[in-house]
Amino acid sequence: MSKKATMRDSSNRDRGVKRSFPGKRKMRFGRTLMSRYILLILAAVLFVPVILPITSIIYVVVVNNTNKENTAPYGDSTKISNLWTRESEKLDGATSEKINQRMEQLHRKYPKSSMYRVDQKGETAFILAGEDVDVSESTVDGTTMTTLKWTLNHQTTETRIPSIWNANTSLEFMKEASYRDPLTVVSFVGGDSEDKGQGFMVIEVPRYLLQKPQNNWPMELLYLGGLMMIIFLLFIIMSILFFARIRKRLIRLQTAMITPGKEGIPLPVEIRRSDEIGQLEESFNEMVHQLTDSRHREREEEQLRKRLVAGLSHDLRTPLTVIRGHMHSLHKEPLSTAADTSLRRMEAKMDDLSGLIDNMLSYNLLTSGKYTLKLEQKDVLRIVRETAAAWYPVWEKEQFEIDIDLPEEPLIWQVDEQGLRRVLDNLFQNVIRHAASGKYIGISTEQIHGEIALVIQDRGPGLQKDSDTKGTGLGLSIVDLLIREMGLRKRVDSSENGLRVCIYSGGGAGKPRT
Incomplete structure (x- = not known):
């Protein structure tokens, strides 16, 4: 690697170290999951005390006012009274013919109402009876009366209109009109002008035409209940979607954590939102x-x-x-x-x-994968005997007790002969260096997991205590690498009485040949 490339990699690493920790960066409250969760809780808390009045207002304001079938045909009493007052004011100074024409026009607009006019002399000058109203004439105490007979709410009501009006007939008429059905509105021709000598005009409207029909409470209840149910379902769906999205994002992050990339390291994930x-x-x-x-x-x-x-x-x-x-x-x-x-x-x-x-x-060479092993069917016990024979003078010189107990039958493993000799040499060397105080080495075989294992043991301090001579640890590292490359297994039992190293074949290759 060139010096320039090394400096560039070092610079990249420095930049990586200086990256600020993302968890310390402040977030806007409106973008956090907590703010959204608080909104859901508020919606749940305010559902009954707020949503119920709102649905009622929506029904009253929107539904009732937009439903034409729920509107009085002639409006309300205030509308009729104001209408009659305005029309009388417009007729100030008008001739009798013009007044009669305007009353006929109004009667065509309100055909179920009755209209009549009294002139300045107190005589009934003009009568327009409403639809479904019976008209008859009679004489009472020498005064001709025109009777309008109404059938309202299965009851018969009469309006008697005298041909000549005086104080008594006027008071009696007003007394009867104050509480009965139909609604009676009286207005002077010319309105509130100073000239009251143009007479007055009267309109009578059945009250059922001025009242809204009764509401259908089952339908209203069904509407309000349905509207509340829709809002409630909307709240549930929003809650489910809120937590489902959180769960989906957490599962995506978990999948990224447990899915290794090419180098055994998980790949980065895409950041879609800046929340928790x-x-x-x-x-x-x-x-x-x-x-x-x-x-x-x-x-x-x-x-x-x-x-x-x-x-x-x-x-x-x-x-x-x-x-x-x-x-x-x-x-x-x-x-x-x-x-x-x-x-x-x-x-x-x-x-x-x-x-x-x-x-x-x-x-x-082993760690870089350049150590070539030639695996063949070999008699392991023969290799052990030959290696032990080479070490025999060394053990005798160190005054070791040598205990070699190997069977006569061959033990065939798939091994590299030079690699196995290297393993044995390193183990024997480790005994000389670290277990010299025990003055003992034993080589034997035993059964482990149904396999014949090669056992090398000493009577040194074991792995719990420091030996008299410390080494680099390369020998045992090489033993582990070679055993792994040859497909063998190793078990180490350490105690204060010594160290036992067992080597065996886990694949069933180590079987005695008879």
Whole structure:
């Protein structure tokens, strides 16, 4: 990687670190889920005390006023009174013929009403009887009377109109008209003008034409109940949609969290709203970006480490080879006993250093996938015996008690022979380094999960305590990697009495051959 590219990646990482935490950003209250939830609660609380009056007002104002069938045919009494007063004012100074013509026009508009006029002499000058009104004449105390007979609400009502009006007949007429049906409106011709000598005019209208028909309360109740039910269902649907959308967004976020991308890291999600869930999505995206940056840094560091280990392993082998050559030459020279002992210790440490370099190189190759294994059907017990025989002088030199108990029958596993020898060498080396205080090594077999397992045990301090000699841990790491690559399994039992390492085949390949 070039220096320029490294600086660019470092700059990108710095920008990633400086990104502000999204959860601390303030939101407008109107965009939060809390504000929407509060609106739903308010709608629920105000449903009965507010919605019920509103529906009643809607019914009274809208329905009743727009329903023509629910309107009085001639309007109300105020309308008729005002109409009659206005018409009388317009006829101020008009001739009898003009007054009669206007009354006829009004009668055609209100045919069920009766109209008549009394002139300035007190004589009944003009009568227009309404539809369904019977007209008859009679003489009472020498005065001719015109009788209008009404049939209203299954009752008969009479209006007697004298041909000559005087104080007595006028008072009697007004007394009867004040409480009876039909409605009687009297107005002087000319209205409130000073000249009252033009007579007066009367209109009589049946009251059923001035009253609204009675409301159909079952229909009103059905309407109000239906309207309230619609509003209630609307509230329920809005609540369901509100929580369904929240659930859908949470499920989408959960799916994104458990669905890995190409690199094993979830992909960012699309932020559609800037509410609480939107902040959670933004935090999740921030976490994904940080994990991605961390993965990239980890890969870069891993590549750098592998190159460093490979370079160090190659660079250290050359001086070690030169040193080994000079040490071999020293063996040919006459040396004192102390010098010969020091030389042999130096050779032992050189061997340890060479083994450490081999372990570093092997670990680097295994982690990078460049360590090639050739898996074949091999007798594992034969390989164990041969490896143990090579280590036998070392164990004797360290005064170990050697307990090898292996069956005669071959144990066939699908393994790489060199890889298995490397596993055994590292385990034996680990016993020498960390369990020397126990002075014991045992190699045997036993049944684990129905499989024959190879068991290597010692009587050292185990994994709970520090050993006398601390190592780098590369040996056991290489053992784990090789066992995994060969498809084997390992179980470690540690106690204060020692360490037991069991290696077995989990796929049924390790079976004795008879």
